Amino acid sequence: DKFSNITEGYTFDDVLILPMKTGVEPKNVDVSSRLSRRINVKVPIVSSPMDTVTEEAMAIAMARYGAFGIIHRNQPREKEVEMVRRVKREETIIIRDVYTVSPETPIEVARTIMKTKNIAGLPVLKEEKLVGILTKRDLEFAKQGSTVSDVMVKNVITAPENVDLEDAINILHKNRIEKLPLVDKDNHLVGLITAKDIITRQRFPDATRDDEGQLMVGAAVGPFDLDRAIELERAGADLIVVDTAHADNENVLSSIKRMRKEISVDIVAGNIATAGAAEDLISCEVDGLRVGIGPGSICTTRIVAGVGVPQLTAISEVAEVAKEYGIPVIADGGIRYSGDIVKAIAAGADSVMLGSMLAGTEESPGQEMIINGRKYKAYRGMGSIGALSTGISDRYSKLGNGFIAEGVEGAVPYRGRVDEVLFQLVGGLRTGMGYVGAENIGKLKERARFVRISSNGLRESHPHDIRLISEPPNYQIS
Numbered sequence: 001d002k003f004s005n006i007t008e009g010y011t012f013d014d015v016l017i018l019p020m021k022t023g024v025e026p027k028n029v030d031v032s033s034r035l036s037r038r039i040n041v042k043v044p045i046v047s048s049p050m051d052t053v054t055e056e057a058m059a060i061a062m063a064r065y066g067a068f069g070i071i072h073r074n075q076p077r078e079k080e081v082e083m084v085r086r087v088k089r090e091e092t093i094i095i096r097d098v099y100t101v102s103p104e105t106p107i108e109v110a111r112t113i114m115k116t117k118n119i120a121g122l123p124v125l126k127e128e129k130l131v132g133i134l135t136k137r138d139l140e141f142a143k144q145g146s147t148v149s150d151v152m153v154k155n156v157i158t159a160p161e162n163v164d165l166e167d168a169i170n171i172l173h174k175n176r177i178e179k180l181p182l183v184d185k186d187n188h189l190v191g192l193i194t195a196k197d198i199i200t201r202q203r204f205p206d207a208t209r210d211d212e213g214q215l216m217v218g219a220a221v222g223p224f225d226l227d228r229a230i231e232l233e234r235a236g237a238d239l240i241v242v243d244t245a246h247a248d249n250e251n252v253l254s255s256i257k258r259m260r261k262e263i264s265v266d267i268v269a270g271n272i273a274t275a276g277a278a279e280d281l282i283s284c285e286v287d288g289l290r291v292g293i294g295p296g297s298i299c300t301t302r303i304v305a306g307v308g309v310p311q312l313t314a315i316s317e318v319a320e321v322a323k324e325y326g327i328p329v330i331a332d333g334g335i336r337y338s339g340d341i342v343k344a345i346a347a348g349a350d351s352v353m354l355g356s357m358l359a360g361t362e363e364s365p366g367q368e369m370i371i372n373g374r375k376y377k378a379y380r381g382m383g384s385i386g387a388l389s390t391g392i393s394d395r396y397s398k399l400g401n402g403f404i405a406e407g408v409e410g411a412v413p414y415r416g417r418v419d420e421v422l423f424q425l426v427g428g429l430r431t432g433m434g435y436v437g438a439e440n441i442g443k444l445k446e447r448a449r450f451v452r453i454s455s456n457g458l459r460e461s462h463p464h465d466i467r468l469i470s471e472p473p474n475y476q477i478s
């Protein structure tokens with residue numbers, strides 16, 4: 001009968017990790033991990049592609065910290081593409097796709113370009129050749145009605161296209177200039193190096209960067225939106241996340257197969273929660289698996305549809321299969337404390353994806369609000385009525401004319417800047433690894449053993465028999 005092979009499923013609050021003899025100090029552990037087959041991160045945390053979590057500000061902050069952000073898809077394709085472009089342009093050693101003006105451009109136009117694109121200098125091109133450079137300073141004294149050629153600097157200091165970084169820094173420094181255009185032998189502009197980018201780069205040594213020195217970013221697509229995936233890749237997305245509530249679906253699988261042929265960057269697909277689904281996705285040659293059916297803080301799938309798998313069991317089932325193929329696993333949903341991150345990795349995940357823990361930060365796009373004197377930010381499920389009624393995302397179903405919501409809308413406490421939150425989360429992960437004697441993520445996955453706890457054990461785990469009068473930064477009572 002249906003119950004004869006029934007198995008038990010566990011989630012974060014059902015277990016604790018056993019302490020083990022250790023020679024490892026938290027400050028010395030290495031938390032770097034694999035996000036997907038070809039992408040490594042210094043910090044194994046990913047921001048979820050949700051419209052109250054990840055837009056460009058979040059993606060930039062995550063990548064700078066050594067983590068990773070996935071831009072959501074609940075918006076028109078051009079907007080998502082533009083967000084990817086902005087993240088890619090945020091930091092770079094050599095800007096390839098340089099904004100330029102011509103000598104005849106009116107200065108008002110140049111000023112508008114600088115303002116809207118937030119840049120301080122524009123190379124001036126005439127018949128594709130570099131003839132000058134225009135900086136903000138030049139514009140300050142420009143008379144009304146003048147053109148770029150009246151105020152630009154004409155004897156531009158340039159460097160050859162294959163200049164190395166050290167030499168470029170020296171040239172910038174020696175000449176006290178901000179921008180260094182790179183030109184080929186015919187004086188065609190091929191790139192631009194800026195002092196600001198070099199300084200920023202030194203400030204974020206752990207940042208998740210591509211080979212060109214640009215921040216890495218992922219972007220979500222619907223399972224049938226190949227065109228969007230192609231455009232996002234063209235805009236520079238380093239990872240395409242095929243974002244569905246149930247990836248183990250024949251139509252979805254065949255669409256992923258097709259996408260695999262057209263897309264050359266890594267593809268992560270999900271969500272799934274069983275070993276069989278992991279096999280199915282891996283046979284489509286995906287580069288990473290996203291695990292979680294129903295654990296999300298805003299998710300009602302398990303209640304509405306009666307379907308799901310407690311998250312730790314789901315992670316462990318999927319990870320068993322993924323390990324054989326060397327495919328990384330992202331544990332997505334249900335994480336409320338840093339200890340849950342340690343448990344997710346101990347169960348077999350390579351990284352974790354967060355929604356609610358990041359939705360309350362400065363960098364999330366959600367609306368701020370004050371409730372009972374405390375600051376909150378809006379947070380909603382992508383299957384909530386609010387998100388569904390934008391009509392763009394098809395992650396959750398529409399039957400006939402009505403929505404069948406699988407998520408809720410609400411607010412989470414304001415938590416300050418993302419880097420402060422990540423500092424606490426990584427600190428907790430390091431502490432956990434110290435208790436287990438795991439000097440790296442691989443060792444944590446390999447060594448950790450769980451002990452099952454009761455509801456009394458859970459009660460004992462939280463602070464008890466005390467009236468809390470202040471909240472430490474890593475323990476909130478929401």
Ligand code: RVP
Pocket residue numbers: 048049050271292295296297298299300301332333334335353354355356357380381382383384406407408
């Ligand atoms: P959490 O971190 O617990 O807030 O969970 C975030 C995850 O919940 C997302 O990454 C996604 O997998 C899932 N989600 C998003 N929207 C919904 C929904 O409306 N049901 N669920």
